[in-house]
Each structure stands twice: as structure tokens, then as C-alpha cells.
Amino acid sequence: MGVMSPRILIIGQGLAGTALAWRLWQREVPFLIVDRNESLTSSKVAAGLITPITGMRLTVSWRYDVFYREALRFYRACGKRLKQRFFFPRGYVRLLKNEAEITKWHKRRRDPDMQPFLHRQTPELNAEVIHQPDNGFQQRHAAWLDTNTYLESSRRFFESLDSYATADVKAADVRDDTNGVEWNGQRFSHVIWAQGWSAEKHPLFHWVPFQSALGTILTVEVDLQGEQRILNRGCWLLPRNDGTLRAGSTYEWKFDDPNTPSADQVQTLEATLRSLLKVPSSITASQTAVRPIIKNRQALMGTHPTHPRVAFLNGLGSKGSLRSPWLARHLIEHLLDGAPLDLELDLQGNKV
Ligand SMILES: Cc1cc2nc3c(=O)[nH]c(=O)nc-3n(C[C@H](O)[C@H](O)[C@H](O)COP(=O)(O)OP(=O)(O)OC[C@H]3O[C@@H](n4cnc5c(N)ncnc54)[C@H](O)[C@@H]3O)c2cc1C
Numbered sequence: 601m602g603v604m605s606p607r608i609l610i611i612g613q614g615l616a617g618t619a620l621a622w623r624l625w626q627r628e629v630p631f632l633i634v635d636r637n638e639s640l641t642s643s644k645v646a647a648g649l650i651t652p653i654t655g656m657r658l659t660v661s662w663r664y665d666v667f668y669r670e671a672l673r674f675y676r677a678c679g680k681r682l683k684q685r686f687f688f689p690r691g692y693v694r695l696l697k698n699e700a701e702i703t704k705w706h707k708r709r710r711d712p713d714m715q716p717f718l719h720r721q722t723p724e725l726n727a728e729v730i731h732q733p734d735n736g737f738q739q740r741h742a743a744w745l746d747t748n749t750y751l752e753s754s755r756r757f758f759e760s761l762d763s764y765a766t767a768d769v770k771a772a773d774v775r776d777d778t779n780g781v782e783w784n785g786q787r788f789s790h791v792i793w794a795q796g797w798s799a800e801k802h803p804l805f806h807w808v809p810f811q812s813a814l815g816t817i818l819t820v821e822v823d824l825q826g827e828q829r830i831l832n833r834g835c836w837l838l839p840r841n842d843g844t845l846r847a848g849s850t851y852e853w854k855f856d857d858p859n860t861p862s863a864d865q866v867q868t869l870e871a872t873l874r875s876l877l878k879v880p881s882s883i884t885a886s887q888t889a890v891r892p893i894i895k896n897r898q899a900l901m902g903t904h905p906t907h908p909r910v911a912f913l914n915g916l917g918s919k920g921s922l923r924s925p926w927l928a929r930h931l932i933e934h935l936l937d938g939a940p941l942d943l944e945l946d947l948q949g950n951k952v
Pocket of ligand 1 (some may be wrong): 613641646649650768816848915917921
């Protein structure tokens with residue numbers, strides 16, 4: 601059989617697969633996206649935070665500028681097409697935990713790469729609501745993505761194009777040769793596995809050094825007295841547009857069940873939240889899922905070393921909302937146009 605014109609099978613409708621499908625739609629390339637419709641996945645549970653200055657080291661997140669600009673354009677364009685809002689730029693206040701962190705921040709804040717992300721004014725938090733509201737800084741170009749609304753409305757759109765199917769795809773049922781791929785009686789030019797942490801068990805990708813982490817996020821009831829910004833000291837607190845709040849999140853590197861957190865992790869998170877808030881709060885729900893993380897990598901993508909029609913996009917870690925729009929475009933340009941992959945992200949360069 602000859603080489604067919606592009607028609608791409610995407611497996612997984614998380615943040616990775618959804619961005620891939622949109623990129624193909626934008627280029628008018630036909631696709632089928634298949635998802636097994638689990639109720640708790642990393643993308644459905646995620647808070648969707650997009651934050652420039654992160655972590656204990658207080659540094660600007662890897663290539664933030666490039667990813668953020670692309671994410672902004674991408675989510676706005678998708679939202680416009682779907683007539684739905686799910687991307688919300690937001691102020692983000694990071695409160696410093698202790699003297700060591702304050703000292704570190706005084707050094708860091710002068711770094712030239714920080715400047716575009718620093719708000720000039722001090723955050724001025726309400727001392728009736730927040731414990732120790734001083735010693736913080738406000739970040740610019742932060743946002744949050746309502747992942748459920750984005751995923752749901754995108755799924756409905758792909759369904760309306762006859763480009764969506766619900767199925768649990770078995771690796772053995774996807775047959776490939778040098779010209780293309782076959783699944784469920786249909787031919788495709790490529791398959792892209794965008795299946796999150798469960799790729800650990802995929803027979804073609806088990807060599808990828810996954811180091812995925814279980815994460816829990818809480819739904820909280822609290823009266824923040826009008827505060828709309830995202831707050832963070834030890835944990836983050838997100839006031840969502842629907843009036844609910846989320847707080848999180850935990851990282852567990854060893855776990856037995858992908859949706860059951862260990863009690864002590866959740867208790868620590870609750871205690872951190874109480875140390876942030878002066879006003880009473882109650883936790884009304886919690887959700888747990890596994891973030892797909894690849895050891896020492898920001899993400900990996902590309903085709904399999906010996907199966908040229910089988911591609912992969914994974915390892916989005918805690919940054920799927922920020923990075924998936926750029927990463928998806930990059931992979932599609934590689935598959936369709938032969939554009940070279942960024943060496944840091946190339947699956948084949950990271951073979952072990
Ligand atoms: C508690 C928590 C908090 C988080 N907070 C944030 C945050 O604030 N900001 C942020 O950017 N990111 C956050 N993340 C991480 C972010 O969500 C991930 O980067 C992202 O979800 C990864 O998306 P993915 O599409 O690669 O994987 P997934 O979300 O795991 O998507 C994979 C999809 O593929 C499906 N699938 C798998 N195998 C098959 C198969 N064989 N057949 C059919 N379907 C299949 C799954 O059911 C799933 O729907 C958080 C994650 C967690 C767990």
C-alpha cells in the first residue's frame with residue numbers, strides 16, 4: 601500500500617491530545633481522537649495554573665515567555681471557535697515562607713529575566729483574611745485554565761466533526777508498517793500516543809524513564825472577602841470564576857492506587873492551607889490523579905526509533921496547561937513538514 605495523505609490517530613484526550621487535535625484542525629488535516637473516558641485523569645483534576653515564577657528556587661519557569669505567548673493565543677482562538685471562556689489571566693501573589701526564602705528573593709528579584717513578570721506594586725493582602733500578609737510579591741502574566749470546560753467543549757466540537765471516539769485502545773490493536781497505521785478497520789498516516797502516565801505500560805515506550813507523581817487537590821469553601829488573585833505560601837489557593845476555590849497540591853512519588861492519596865499528604869496540605877488563611881475554611885471535596893513526569897525532562901515527543909509511523913507526546917508534568925499548545929504545534933510540524941525537533945524534547949535523542 602502506498603503512503604497515504606495525512607490522517608492522524610490521536611490516543612488520549614487530555615491536555616496533550618486535545619492540543620494536538622486543535623493543531624490538526626487549524627491545518628485542516630483530518631484526525632480521529634480516541635479517549636477511554638476515565639472520570640479522574642491528570643488533565644481533569646488539574647487546577648490549570650500557569651505561573652511564571654515557581655518552585656522553591658524562585659526562578660522563571662523554563663521558556664515561559666515563548667510558551668505563555670503561544671498559550672494565550674491558542675486558548676483565545678479555541679475559546680472563540682467554541683464560544684466558551686476557559687482561559688483567565690490572573691494576578692498571582694507568592695508569599696515568602698521564612699527568612700531564608702526572603703533572603704533568596706532579594707537576590708533573585710534583580711535578575712533581568714524576572715523583570716517582565718514582576719508587578720510594581722506590593723500585593724497588599726487583607727490581614728483579616730491572610731496570616732502574615734507581608735513579604736510577598738505579585739506576578740504578572742499568570743493565568744489559570746478551566747481544564748474541564750476546555751476539555752469538554754473541545755470534545756463536543758471534535759464529536760461534531762465526527763473526529764472523536766470513545767474506546768480503550770490496546771497497543772496490540774494498533775498495527776503499523778512503514779506507510780501508515782491501522783486501528784479498528786481504519787487507516788491513518790500516523791498514530792500519536794498522548795496517553796499520560798499510563799504510557800509507562802505501553803510495550804513500545806516502556807523504556808522511557810517515567811517518574812510520575814500522584815497529586816491531590818482540594819475543593820475549599822472560604823470567604824476571601826473579594827480577593828480574586830491566586831495566593832501561594834507553601835500551597836496555592838485558586839479562586840475560580842464559578843465561585844468555588846481549589847487548593848493544592850501534593851506530590852507523591854510512590855503510590856499503589858492512582859486515585860487514592862496517602863492520608864498524611866492530605867493532612868499536611870490542609871495544615872498548610874490553615875496556616876495561610878486567618879478566616880475559617882472547610883474542605884468539601886478532594887481529587888487525586890497522576891501527573892505524567894519523565895525523569896530529568898521537560899517533556900518528550902517524536903516518533904519511535906524503529907516505528908516511524910508511531911509518535912508520542914508525553915511528560916508534561918505540572919505544566920500541561922502552559923506548554924501543551926506549543927508542544928503540540930512543534931510535534932505536528934515535525935510529523936507533517938519534517939521540521940527538526942528541539943533536541944531537548946526529542947524522544948529519539950533520549951533513548952536509554
Ligand atoms: C493534582 C494535580 C494538579 C495539577 N495542577 C496543574 C496546574 O495547576 N497547572 C498545570 O498546567 N498542570 C497541572 N497538573 C498537571 C497537568 O494536568 C498535566 O501536565 C496534564 O494533565 C498532562 O496531560 P496529558 O494529556 O499528557 O495526560 P492525561 O491528562 O493523563 O491524559 C491522557 C488521556 O489519555 C487517556 N488514555 C490513556 N490511555 C488510553 C488508551 N489506551 N486508550 C484511550 N485513552 C487512553 C486517559 O484516559 C486520559 O484522558 C496537575 C495535575 C494534578 C494531578
